[in-house]
Amino acid sequence: MPNLKDLKNRIESVKSTRKITKAMQMVAAAKLRRAQEAAEMSRPYAERFNAVMAGLASSAAGSETAPKLLSGTGSDQTHLLVVMTAERGLCGGFNTNIAKLAKAKAAELIAAGKTVKILTVGKKGRDQLKRDYEDHFVGHVDMTEVKRMSYADAQGVAKDVLGRFDAGEFDVATIFYSKFQNVVTQIPTAQQIIPFAIPEDFEAADTLYDYEPDEEAILADLLPRGVATAIFSGLLENGASEQGARMSAMDNATRNAGEMIDKLTIEFNRSRQAVITNELIEIISGAEAL
Amino acid sequence: MQFDLVSPERSLASMDATAVQIPGADGDMTVMADHAPTITTLRPGVLKVEAGSDTHEYVVTGGFAEIGAAGVSVLAEQAVATVDMTQDQMDALFDEAQETYTRAKDNAENEPGRVDEAAKLLADMVAIGGQIGFSTKQPNL
Numbered sequence: 365m366p367n368l369k370d371l372k373n374r375i376e377s378v379k380s381t382r383k384i385t386k387a388m389q390m391v392a393a394a395k396l397r398r399a400q401e402a403a404e405m406s407r408p409y410a411e412r413f414n415a416v417m418a419g420l421a422s423s424a425a426g427s428e429t430a431p432k433l434l435s436g437t438g439s440d441q442t443h444l445l446v447v448m449t450a451e452r453g454l455c456g457g458f459n460t461n462i463a464k465l466a467k468a469k470a471a472e473l474i475a476a477g478k479t480v481k482i483l484t485v486g487k488k489g490r491d492q493l494k495r496d497y498e499d500h501f502v503g504h505v506d507m508t509e510v511k512r513m514s515y516a517d518a519q520g521v522a523k524d525v526l527g528r529f530d531a532g533e534f535d536v537a538t539i540f541y542s543k544f545q546n547v548v549t550q551i552p553t554a555q556q557i558i559p560f561a562i563p564e565d566f567e568a569a570d571t572l573y574d575y576e577p578d579e580e581a582i583l584a585d586l587l588p589r590g591v592a593t594a595i596f597s598g599l600l601e602n603g604a605s606e607q608g609a610r611m612s613a614m615d616n617a618t619r620n621a622g623e624m625i626d627k628l629t630i631e632f633n634r635s636r637q638a639v640i641t642n643e644l645i646e647i648i649s650g651a652e653a654l
Numbered sequence: 655m656q657f658d659l660v661s662p663e664r665s666l667a668s669m670d671a672t673a674v675q676i677p678g679a680d681g682d683m684t685v686m687a688d689h690a691p692t693i694t695t696l697r698p699g700v701l702k703v704e705a706g707s708d709t710h711e712y713v714v715t716g717g718f719a720e721i722g723a724a725g726v727s728v729l730a731e732q733a734v735a736t737v738d739m740t741q742d743q744m745d746a747l748f749d750e751a752q753e754t755y756t757r758a759k760d761n762a763e764n765e766p767g768r769v770d771e772a773a774k775l776l777a778d779m780v781a782i783g784g785q786i787g788f789s790t791k792q793p794n795l
Contacts, residue, residue, distance in 0.1 A: 405664040412660070413729055416693060416720055515662040515731070571722055576680050576694035585679075585695045586718065589731065596662055 368639065371632040375625060382621035388454070389614035396547070396607035402513065403544065403600040410597050417590050418566040419573075420583045425562065429580065433587035436559035437535045442479040444502070444534035445470060446525060446557075448541045448598055449489030450606040451508050456613035458542060458550060458606055463492035465552040466540045470497055481534055485521055485599075489540075502533070513603050518596030525595075526588055529558055537591075541598035542605035548612050550605035557594045560587060655687040656725030657703055659712060661733045667703070667710065674726050675702035676719050685726050692721040698747070698778040700736065700785050701728060711736035713782055715747065736786050744788040751776045752794060 424430045447466045449459045466489070470480050482497055484490040485505040493501075505521050507513075525537055537558040542550040575582055657671035674685045677699025683692075698715040714730035734743060751772070758772035776793050783790035 402663070406662055408658075408665050409660045409662045409729055412720065412727055416718070416729075420693075518662075571691045573720075574690055574692040576678055576683075576692060581679075582693060582695050582718065589716070593662060 368632065368635055371628060371635060375628045375632065378621050378624050378628065382618055382625065385614045385617040385621060389611055389618060392455075392607045392611040392614060396604060396611055399600070399604040399607050400544070403597075403604050406597060406600055410593055413586075413590065413593050414563070417560070417583075417586050418562050420579060420586065421560055421562050422566065424579060424583055427580075431580075431584045431587055433529070433558055433591070434560050434583065437532070439535050440478070442481065442534040442536070443473050444481045444483060444525070444528065444537040444558075446483045446485065446521070446537060446539040446595070447489045447493065448539060448595075448602050449484070449486035449492075450602070451487050452606075453488055454613065455606050455610035456616075458609035459486075459488040459492060461550070461552040462540050462542055463489050465554060466493065467496060469538065469540075469554060470500070483525070483528075486602075502528070513596075513599050515592070515596055518599055519592045521595050521599075522588070522592035525558070526591060534558075539595060539598050541602045542609075544601050544604040544608060547608045550609055553601075555594065555598070557591050560590060655685075657705070658725070658727045659701070659703075659714075659733055660727065660729055662731065666712070666733050666735075669703070669705050669710075671703050671705045671726070673704040674728075676726075676728065677701060677714065678719070685721050689721050689726075691723065692719075694719050694721075696728070696730060698751075698775065698782060700782060701730075701733070711786070713739055713747075713786065739786060739788070741788055744783055744790060748776075748779045748783065748790045748793075751779045752791075756794070 421434055424434065445466055447462065449462050453459065466482075470482070473480050480497070480500050481502045482493060482500045483503045483505070484493065484501065486507055490501075490504055503524065505524065507517065510517055528534060529537070536556065538554050538556050540552070540554050543553045544550055655671055655674075657667070657669055657674055658665065659667040672686065676683050676685060676694065677697050678694040679697050680694070682699070683694070695718045696714055696716060699713075701712045701714050703710040703712070712730075712733050712735055714728065715732045717728065717730035719726060719728045755769075755772040755776045758769045780790050780793055
């Protein structure tokens with residue numbers, strides 16, 4: 365049986381762990397609110413942007429002169445996977461789930477004889493994919509310094525991706541991120557961004573627009589911006605998901621620590637009682653012997 | 655007529671406007687109620703909104719405007735109210751345009767279209783500076 369001193373130390377250490385996880389949970393809760401607000405505020409832009417772009421894209425889709433970002437390069441041999449994860453761990457299965465989805469996709473593509481290139485955004489995804497797919501890495505975007513995700517950050521990633529596309533490095537690009545549903549549910553998602561995929565539920569509006577300059581020029585102008593918009597939405601969803609996942613992970617950890625403290629306290633009390641009983645027996649039997 | 659100005663990060667303005675002057679890619683246009691449905695791309699410039707007796711001005715760079723039956727939505731990549739604009743921000747915009755131009759000139763000699771576009775972007779930035787009363791550096795063309 366462990367002695368009383370050991371037990372007491374153990375209880376103290378679990379208690380301080382609980383304090384830390386509790387604090388992390390509260391920090392995550394505060395950050396989650398901000399992340400959710402940011403995601404919500406970006407929604408009007410993304411929604412309208414996508415609606416206009418889907419409208420333009422669906423009318424230009426058949427044309428031979430459609431920009432490459434819409435019609436594709438005519439092949440789907442080389443795939444670029446943009447894996448967006450967090451910079452920090454301790455957020456449950458958040459990073460692992462995204463990495464798992466990306467790994468499954470990569471394995472599927474490789475099995476089909478395609479070339480896979482991987483661009484990672486966020487350190488954790490990089491670490492997790494490193495073991496199996498290090499040869500496929502083409503780049504990494506570091507977001508450690510970023511405190512608040514801004515559109516400029518997304519533009520930076522988009523510029524990188526578009527530069528590679530212009531240089532003919534890949535044919536299809538897919539982003540991986542986690543969609544925020546609620547605090548306990550985040551859905552790892554893969555979304556094709558190049559060539560632009562018209563959403564399936566898209567319905568053409570009945571309004572007939574005049575276009576200035578012309579439809580194709582607008583589309584050519586909008587498509588690269590669309591890549592940045594999609595990446596930005598992904599990053600914001602990720603931000604909220606990360607905090608949500610961390611919050612529930614830390615909530616679990618706090619609860620587990622509480623249970624552990626209860627268990628240890630019972631054990632401590634039992635041992636204390638046993639020691640007292642022992643001492644009493646010794647005293648009584650000593651007195652009887654006299 | 656409903657007017658909305660949204661940037662990727664947040665919605666900047668939403669109000670009832672009487673007239674909106676949009677810096678369109680093919681030239682400025684003023685939108686009033688019952689304008690024909692139009693979609694136009696923006697050039698960097700000043701967006702002027704008249705709401706009753708108030709006039710609001712925003713510096714916008716890139717994006718597009720959608721004019722529909724319900725009103726005008728301007729989706730700008732960057733938008734700042736002119737009164738909040740600082741010389742530093744102006745300089746940053748100018749420097750970015752200058753850099754784009756220099757890069758286009760160095761890398762795309764065979765594509766005069768791109769160089770011209772970048773030169774136009776740079777000229778637009780200088781024009782913004784003049785319009786809202788900030789000095790810009792001399793563009794290096």
